[in-house]
Amino acid sequence: MSKQKDIFDLFRDNQHKLDETPSRQSWQRLERRLQKHQRRNNRSIMRYVMMAAAVLLVFAVLSALTTLFERQDLLFSKGYTPEDLQTEADSSAYQLVDQRVYQDASTITEGESGRQVVPGENAFYDNAAVAKSKTDNPLVEELLNTPRYTPRAPATSDFKWLLGDWKSNTERGFSYEHWEQTDLTELRGTGHLVVDGDTVFMEKMRLYRQNDDWFWEMQLDAYAKPVRYRLTQFSEESAVFENPNYDFPNKLVLKRHARGEFSTFLLPKSEFQLTPAMLDFLQQRNVVLMDGTVRNMWRTIPDLTKQLEKE
Amino acid sequence: MTEAHLIEACKRQEPEAQKLLYDRYAPTMLGVCKRYIRNRQDAEDVLIEGFFKVLTKIDMYSGSGSFEGWIRRIVVNEALMFLRKRNNFHLSIEADDIDLPKKPTTVEELAAQDILDLLDELPTGYRTVFNLYVLEGLKHREIAQELGISINTSKSQLILARKRMQELLAQKAYPGIEGRGKN
Numbered sequence: 411m412s413k414q415k416d417i418f419d420l421f422r423d424n425q426h427k428l429d430e431t432p433s434r435q436s437w438q439r440l441e442r443r444l445q446k447h448q449r450r451n452n453r454s455i456m457r458y459v460m461m462a463a464a465v466l467l468v469f470a471v472l473s474a475l476t477t478l479f480e481r482q483d484l485l486f487s488k489g490y491t492p493e494d495l496q497t498e499a500d501s502s503a504y505q506l507v508d509q510r511v512y513q514d515a516s517t518i519t520e521g522e523s524g525r526q527v528v529p530g531e532n533a534f535y536d537n538a539a540v541a542k543s544k545t546d547n548p549l550v551e552e553l554l555n556t557p558r559y560t561p562r563a564p565a566t567s568d569f570k571w572l573l574g575d576w577k578s579n580t581e582r583g584f585s586y587e588h589w590e591q592t593d594l595t596e597l598r599g600t601g602h603l604v605v606d607g608d609t610v611f612m613e614k615m616r617l618y619r620q621n622d623d624w625f626w627e628m629q630l631d632a633y634a635k636p637v638r639y640r641l642t643q644f645s646e647e648s649a650v651f652e653n654p655n656y657d658f659p660n661k662l663v664l665k666r667h668a669r670g671e672f673s674t675f676l677l678p679k680s681e682f683q684l685t686p687a688m689l690d691f692l693q694q695r696n697v698v699l700m701d702g703t704v705r706n707m708w709r710t711i712p713d714l715t716k717q718l719e720k721e
Numbered sequence: 722m723t724e725a726h727l728i729e730a731c732k733r734q735e736p737e738a739q740k741l742l743y744d745r746y747a748p749t750m751l752g753v754c755k756r757y758i759r760n761r762q763d764a765e766d767v768l769i770e771g772f773f774k775v776l777t778k779i780d781m782y783s784g785s786g787s788f789e790g791w792i793r794r795i796v797v798n799e800a801l802m803f804l805r806k807r808n809n810f811h812l813s814i815e816a817d818d819i820d821l822p823k824k825p826t827t828v829e830e831l832a833a834q835d836i837l838d839l840l841d842e843l844p845t846g847y848r849t850v851f852n853l854y855v856l857e858g859l860k861h862r863e864i865a866q867e868l869g870i871s872i873n874t875s876k877s878q879l880i881l882a883r884k885r886m887q888e889l890l891a892q893k894a895y896p897g898i899e900g901r902g903k904n
Binding site for chain 1: 722726730734735736737738739740741743747748749751752753755756765768769772773776777830831832833836837851855856883886887890
């Protein structure tokens with residue numbers, strides 16, 4: 411005898427049958443609404459920033475005026491006339507007043523005998539502390555020192571053109587590069603140099619986002635840990651990654667050419683010298699020149715065909 | 722990608738993650754919408770509205786409790802708001818004295834179309850109470866609050882829904898339904 415069920419149980423057990431993929435238009439409509447919402451959010455953030463800036467400006471103007479009037483009062487009380495204030499030569503009058511104001515503010519009253527004056531602790535001017543906090547963490551320094559030119563934060567989709575297989579026939583052998591997406595905001599690449607059918611060299615690269623920044627991570631020689639470069643400039647054709655802690659490479663430029671070709675440049679800060687280990691590593695797949703290195707890669711035929719079909 | 726990673730990425734408003742989240746949960750949630758709303762286009766509208774809220778208010782998800790459950794509550798609320806605009810649940814007849822016995826059925830499977838047909842045959846009041854009680858697991862007190870009706874109305878609508886469904890199921894000639902053709 412089959413198991414007896416109440417009609418409600420029957421519904422509970424079968425409700426998943428109503429699951430159905432919505433139409434494509436549904437996602438497109440939702441996507442448009444989300445984009446609109448994002449734009450509106452950005453605009454309102456800008457509005458708040460501008461309001462805050464306006465308030466600060468008004469405050470700054472008011473305090474500047476107040477200071478000016480206070481100084482004028484003091485000058486007049488010392489017998490200066492408004493005409494004196496307009497002459498450049500009388501800037502000494504301001505200095506005099508400033509000095510008096512300073513003296514008034516810092517009047518020291520004597521305390522009991524036997525008390526000593528000790529210099530107060532002023533954390534703000536503790537240069538040693540400031541310098542220490544800057545150098546303790548190389549990443550902090552890297553983030554502080556690198557100028558940011560990125561007009562907008564690139565999305566993973568902006569780098570998707572890199573995915574797939576690339577090749578280059580160099581003097582040393584066949585150079586291959588393969589890129590794949592390994593996470594929502596991470597692409598990983600491997601480079602090979604193949605000579606007579608044998609892989610004689612391999613390197614790994616990683617392009618990923620952390621918080622609001624994109625990084626390019628690569629090895630510079632076979633024995634050292636990978637180094638990362640932060641994205642500072644970005645456009646559809648090129649991306650510049652920088653790390654001020656390194657003289658070479660100081661910059662990595664990824665340049666996308668017309669269909670099916672891209673270049674990777676490694677550039678120095680100024681003059682540069684390569685360590686033997688670095689030279690050995692970098693010249694495997696790059697052409698080392700006087701002012702940096704360059705590597706050109708072309709789409710492999712199957713990938714190029716796919717790309718052309720899409721376009 | 723784990724659910725936690727997906728949520729984090731959606732909190733950062735990453736478009737790829739938003740699409741992934743939609744692809745993962747939209748089919749189930751469309752099923753939910755279809756249970757409440759007759760017209761397919763309206764059901765998709767409610768789905769879009771629900772997911773818009775999910776994706777723009779995802780910061781409010783605390784992480785405790787099932788994420789799918791959280792999405793489902795938002796979508797169900799959206800469906801109820803849609804229904805409230807078009808229906809007055811107060812107008813439903815109260816039927817305190819109805820107390821029908823549960824009729825067991827040996828039917829194990831219902832086809833998707835049959836589920837929809839049965840739901841479509843129910844008046845909106847019955848259908849909504851049925852969905853909230855049977856499929857969302859709400860108590861009559863909660864349903865009454867949600868729809869702005871009395872607890873008795875909620876109870877009686879559920880009883881009437883059961884009765885109507887048993888009749889319809891019998892008409893559909895499902896083998897094994899007890900009291901087939903009667904009621």
